[in-house]
Amino acid sequence: MATGCPFALDIFAEPKDRAEDPGAQFDFPLMPEGQAYDMGHAPDGTPLFDPRILQSAEFFRNPYPYYRILRDHYPVYHDRLHNTYYVTRYEDITRCYFDDEGFNTIPKGSSSGVLGNTQLELSGVEHRRRRNLYGQHLVGQSLKNRIPAIQRQAREMIEAWDGINDTSVVSVADGVRTVELGMAFANEFPIRVVCEVLGFPKEAQDDFYYWYNSMMSGLGGSETHQQGLEARQHLEDYVEGIVEARRKQPTYLYDEAGNPISKDIISKLCETKVDGDYLSTEEITSNIALVVGGGGETTRGAILNMWYLLLQNPEQFEAVRNDDSLWDAAFHETLRHSSSIGGQPRHNTYDVVMHGVRVPAGSLMEMVDFSANHDERVFKDPETFNIFRDDLYTGKILRSGYNKNGRRNHMAFGVGPHLCPGAWISHQEAVEGSRILLKYLKNPRINTERMPKDVDGVSLKPLGIVSVRELHLDYDLA
Amino acid sequence: MTESGLTVIGANGVAIPEGTHGDAGFRTYEVFQRERVGQSTAKIKPAQLVSREFADDPYPLLAILRENYPCYRDWLNNCFWITRYNDVTSVFTDDANFETRPKAWRLGIEGFGRDLRAALPVLTAQADAWDANCRRLAEAAIADFARRGEADLATEFAARLNMQLWLAMLDVPAETAPQVAALLWRLHRGVSWDPHVRLEGMAAADELATELAPLLEVRRQAPGSDLISAVAGLELADGPAQPKDLVATLLEMDFETLHGALANLWLALLSRAEEFDKVRGDSRYVKLAVLEAFRHSTPVIAAPRFARHEVERFGRLIPKGGLLLCSAAAANRDPRIFADPDRFIAGRKDICHREARGQYRADGLAMGITPGLGPPTMHPAVPEDRPRSLYALTRDALVTASTALLEALDDMALADEAKPPSAICRRLGEMHACWHLPVRFRAR
Numbered sequence: 039m040a041t042g043c044p045f046a047l048d049i050f051a052e053p054k055d056r057a058e059d060p061g062a063q064f065d066f067p068l069m070p071e072g073q074a075y076d077m078g079h080a081p082d083g084t085p086l087f088d089p090r091i092l093q094s095a096e097f098f099r100n101p102y103p104y105y106r107i108l109r110d111h112y113p114v115y116h117d118r119l120h121n122t123y124y125v126t127r128y129e130d131i132t133r134c135y136f137d138d139e140g141f142n143t144i145p146k147g148s149s150s151g152v153l154g155n156t157q158l159e160l161s162g163v164e165h166r167r168r169r170n171l172y173g174q175h176l177v178g179q180s181l182k183n184r185i186p187a188i189q190r191q192a193r194e195m196i197e198a199w200d201g202i203n204d205t206s207v208v209s210v211a212d213g214v215r216t217v218e219l220g221m222a223f224a225n226e227f228p229i230r231v232v233c234e235v236l237g238f239p240k241e242a243q244d245d246f247y248y249w250y251n252s253m254m255s256g257l258g259g260s261e262t263h264q265q266g267l268e269a270r271q272h273l274e275d276y277v278e279g280i281v282e283a284r285r286k287q288p289t290y291l292y293d294e295a296g297n298p299i300s301k302d303i304i305s306k307l308c309e310t311k312v313d314g315d316y317l318s319t320e321e322i323t324s325n326i327a328l329v330v331g332g333g334g335e336t337t338r339g340a341i342l343n344m345w346y347l348l349l350q351n352p353e354q355f356e357a358v359r360n361d362d363s364l365w366d367a368a369f370h371e372t373l374r375h376s377s378s379i380g381g382q383p384r385h386n387t388y389d390v391v392m393h394g395v396r397v398p399a400g401s402l403m404e405m406v407d408f409s410a411n412h413d414e415r416v417f418k419d420p421e422t423f424n425i426f427r428d429d430l431y432t433g434k435i436l437r438s439g440y441n442k443n444g445r446r447n448h449m450a451f452g453v454g455p456h457l458c459p460g461a462w463i464s465h466q467e468a469v470e471g472s473r474i475l476l477k478y479l480k481n482p483r484i485n486t487e488r489m490p491k492d493v494d495g496v497s498l499k500p501l502g503i504v505s506v507r508e509l510h511l512d513y514d515l516a
Numbered sequence: 517m518t519e520s521g522l523t524v525i526g527a528n529g530v531a532i533p534e535g536t537h538g539d540a541g542f543r544t545y546e547v548f549q550r551e552r553v554g555q556s557t558a559k560i561k562p563a564q565l566v567s568r569e570f571a572d573d574p575y576p577l578l579a580i581l582r583e584n585y586p587c588y589r590d591w592l593n594n595c596f597w598i599t600r601y602n603d604v605t606s607v608f609t610d611d612a613n614f615e616t617r618p619k620a621w622r623l624g625i626e627g628f629g630r631d632l633r634a635a636l637p638v639l640t641a642q643a644d645a646w647d648a649n650c651r652r653l654a655e656a657a658i659a660d661f662a663r664r665g666e667a668d669l670a671t672e673f674a675a676r677l678n679m680q681l682w683l684a685m686l687d688v689p690a691e692t693a694p695q696v697a698a699l700l701w702r703l704h705r706g707v708s709w710d711p712h713v714r715l716e717g718m719a720a721a722d723e724l725a726t727e728l729a730p731l732l733e734v735r736r737q738a739p740g741s742d743l744i745s746a747v748a749g750l751e752l753a754d755g756p757a758q759p760k761d762l763v764a765t766l767l768e769m770d771f772e773t774l775h776g777a778l779a780n781l782w783l784a785l786l787s788r789a790e791e792f793d794k795v796r797g798d799s800r801y802v803k804l805a806v807l808e809a810f811r812h813s814t815p816v817i818a819a820p821r822f823a824r825h826e827v828e829r830f831g832r833l834i835p836k837g838g839l840l841l842c843s844a845a846a847a848n849r850d851p852r853i854f855a856d857p858d859r860f861i862a863g864r865k866d867i868c869h870r871e872a873r874g875q876y877r878a879d880g881l882a883m884g885i886t887p888g889l890g891p892p893t894m895h896p897a898v899p900e901d902r903p904r905s906l907y908a909l910t911r912d913a914l915v916t917a918s919t920a921l922l923e924a925l926d927d928m929a930l931a932d933e934a935k936p937p938s939a940i941c942r943r944l945g946e947m948h949a950c951w952h953l954p955v956r957f958r959a960r
Contacts, residue, residue: 086711119709121594121839264558400837402594
């Protein structure tokens with residue numbers, strides 16, 4: 039078509055593949071695990087990063103090559119589509135986590151809608167004070183006191199397998215029992231533990247599953263936010279009655295011999311004062327909501343991922359079987375390799391310049407823990423699961439982090455003032471639960487036939503940025 | 517890494533900003549509590565707001581926001597959507613609490629050059645160039661396709677006229693015009709989330725500075741009446757204007773509204789026989805149709821504003837740095853302001869016939885918000901020594917061009933009634949416009 043203005047049509051022409059998709063829901067092709075889709079290059083060879091990948095199915099199953107691009111080329115990546123800055127290197131994230139003033143957690147807000155007023159959105163002394171309200175019950179001697187209860191819960195659950203009739207969960211053939219470890223153990227085990235330490239009656243456990251599932255999948259930004267709000271309201275209605283009862287009559291945790299160890303957390307919260315006054319029921323509910331949300335999914339994922347990764351690496355599994363003390367290393371390496379929590383949002387209180395990128399004050403900065411844990415600047419050969427690696431700290435979890443003799447802490451629990459308050463109890467649940475599991479499971483191996491498959495229909499589904507959802511194990515009965 | 521200016525108090529080392537309860541701040545429980553119970557997302561999913569569906573036709577989704585969640589917290593895209601007319605204008609005019617970040621920041625070339633748009637000679641040069649050339653260039657474009665009996669009005673008329681007005685405004689020599697046009701297009705399109713076009717835009721900024729540098733020098737010595745001469749002649753405190761200043765200025769100028777609104781206007785007219793008849797029958801209606809096009813199908817559907825500090829508005833806590841996407845498209849179809857807002861009515865009774873100036877709406881009526889043309893000025897009258905507003909300038913260019921089209925062609929109709937064209941965003945965040953408008957006609 040002649041126009042008399044020869045440039046007009048040329049410059050409006052669009053490359054066909056992109057013109058066909060004006061939206062942000064581009065279907066990126068699924069790549070072999072570990073390989074990134076080619077999103078184009080700058081003239082100097084720098085790979086381009088299309089922010090739409092962050093919401094794609096490809097990214098969810100195969101995130102690490104994309105994080106590597108960010109770490110290597112855009113350590114502070116400004117995602118203009120989602121109005122977010124991503125920080126992906128270990129050192130940068132560590133510095134930000136320790137700078138509670140400059141990189142505040144307020145107003146994160148995406149969780150407050152569902153969880154309520156928790157310390158997640160607070161900083162400084164205000165944060166510490168509220169965190170300590172319940173955090174103190176999850177560490178040190180308080181935690182040690184709870185270990186027998188954790189062990190008992192694990193035993194009770196495993197011994198109940200004989201009575202399970204659902205063959206998709208437990209089945210037996212030719213002297214081999216097949217269990218789906220999620221349904222049979224890992225989904226419910228952390229919930230039972232949290233229920234017990236909180237002081238919920240046993241009959242609350244079914245509701246508990248509903249609360250934590252709905253609340254965690256209903257955080258702000260999700261498509262199931264409404265369900266999250268409803269679950270939170272349901273929890274609040276339920277807790278109100280418990281709290282009223284505990285205010286009058288506190289309840290206790292007991293050891294094996296039936297002696298009281300300490301009050302449960304709700305009873306403790308009922309007698310806690312802030313600024314001279316008792317916590318309101320709403321405040322207690324919010325703290326409970328956080329424990330409910332934080333105490334379920336993450337530990338479930340840690341147990342399943344740990345067993346999956348160990349059984350995928352039989353020589354490492356064998357080593358753990360022969361040396362009980364290696365469970366700690368296995369737990370930490372699992373969380374480094376594939377944790378359940380991808381990162382934490384921060385807002386910069388002031389204008390900052392990082393790696394030449396000016397970030398205006400108040401911007402949302404996502405600290406990508408997944409990426410920090412796979413930062414080759416800190417962890418050699420980061421995509422490899424290796425419980426014997428000499429660059430990972432596997433000792434007691436420290437709020438101050440760890441950086442000695444070439445070993446560093448992983449970032450799955452964060453570090454600094456906002457380090458996950460459930461880190462220690464989560465560690466104990468996963469390790470103690472696994473020790474007991476191992477006693478019952480003779481010659482365990484993955485039943486690959488039943489496991490979810492990747493797109494090729496043959497290889498097992500990659501872990502990606504979601505934990506193993508189901509883990510089918512075979513073990514010998516005799 | 518940070519600058520704080522804090523006073524440290526207390527043995528525990530906790531620092532509180534001096535003389536304020538704010539910046540590093542702590543929230544009250546009360547505010548969060550209100551947020552928690554205040555809103556759910558049941559009627560819309562945030563992913564829909566970055567979907568193909570939204571890019572194709574944002575109006576149904578924006579209506580859901582406007583009627584249910586007037587300040588919608590979009591967690592996926594980390595912004596607040598403001599969709600009611602009075603809310604949008606209040607944020608546009610509230611510079612105490614909100615700011616518009618320059619396109620240079622959005623493109624990623626912050627500090628590239630100085631934005632000289634506000635200088636009077638620059639404003640005057642643009643107004644003079646558009647007034648002097650609009651009719652001539654519109655007629656030239658029409659002459660090129662008139663004899664064919666068919667044309668694509670979106671590309672051959674709307675896009676071309678916009679581009680040629682820019683070239684005339686810069687007085688670019690014919691031999692370099694195609695190159696400069698392509699660079700201008702890439703530069704403006706580069707203000708995007710898409711890394712491909714952004715990279716092109718960044719490169720275009722450099723190339724354009726190189727391309728225009730000789731012209732800037734020549735015009736410094738021998739000025740004409742064009743915009744480059746106006747920039748070259750500015751006496752600036754920190755030295756004479758450089759090529760990068762010129763490019764930075766061009767980047768911040770509106771590049772979309774004339775193009776998009778002209779295409780959308782003609783799409784609306786050719787799709788509605790009754791309205792087209794009005795315009796054909798009475799030239800007074802051309803201006804009214806233009807005003808209605810600004811309202812009914814504004815090409816820039818939302819404009820970003822950022823909170824300068826934490827502020828409570830619309831029943832929500834807007835954090836410092838929070839992004840408010842002020843949707844002109846949603847506001848312009850707010851039934852609280854405009855009767856039967858989805859209908860295109862040339863000559864509607866409830867629209868202001870001139871730029872309604874912020875809170876001082878001249879006749880109590882609202883106008884079609886066109887974010888590309890900047891917020892309505894707060895002042896009720898334009899100072900006499902300044903050219904008329906960009907809103908008026910663009911309106912007049914649209915009237916002039918459309919009048920030329922009406923005078924030159926008869927029996928205009930969509931080329932294929934069975935497949936009517938529509939307005940879309942070709943890429944999410946780009947202008948919402950009719951990109952192809954095939955028509956048939958008879959030349960007079």
